[in-house]
Amino acid sequence: MKLSSANGDQRGNDFGSVPMPPGVFTIGKRFAFEAGHRLLGLPPEHKCSRQHGHSYEVEVILTAPGLEEPGFVTDFGALGPFKTFLDTELDHRNLHEILPFEPTSERLAQFLAGWFIQNLQPKVPSRLVAIAVRETESSWARFDVEGK
Numbered sequence: 001m002k003l004s005s006a007n008g009d010q011r012g013n014d015f016g017s018v019p020m021p022p023g024v025f026t027i028g029k030r031f032a033f034e035a036g037h038r039l040l041g042l043p044p045e046h047k048c049s050r051q052h053g054h055s056y057e058v059e060v061i062l063t064a065p066g067l068e069e070p071g072f073v074t075d076f077g078a079l080g081p082f083k084t085f086l087d088t089e090l091d092h093r094n095l096h097e098i099l100p101f102e103p104t105s106e107r108l109a110q111f112l113a114g115w116f117i118q119n120l121q122p123k124v125p126s127r128l129v130a131i132a133v134r135e136t137e138s139s140w141a142r143f144d145v146e147g148k
Contacts, residue, residue: 026063026129027073032056033086037095037103051094057134058086058112062126074126081120105141109133113143 036053064073095103113131134140
């Protein structure tokens with residue numbers, strides 16, 4: 001197949017001859033929610049022991065050895081229930097009041113991975129690799145799921 005460039009000259013590009021190397025596909029989708037917390041296990045002089053809030057950003061990372069039609073690891077639309085969970089259960093809440101653990105980013109990432117595995121993993125063709133939780137522009141935590 002010959003393709004024309006912007007200036008009209010013919011190029012002999014045959015994209016059918018480009019090899020598709022073997023490998024694994026990985027995708028990520030970011031979600032956001034606003035919430036407050038305080039870390040009760042810290043000394044009173046630590047700034048995070050006081051009530052404060054974050055614009056949390058959560059990234060779900062999925063992998064698959066092959067693609068589902070029309071060429072997806074997982075349709076991003078299938079992750080809608082995860083966004084609904086964040087919006088209805090965590091958004092604009094005090095996390096230390098509703099979660100059964102000290103709401104650090106590390107533990108929040110692990111908790112969200114557990115929720116995903118329990119509620120969405122059976123419904124999507126891919127496997128959860130990790131959940132990353134970002135509290136600020138410069139700080140984040142990531143929980144990597146063990147498994148095949």
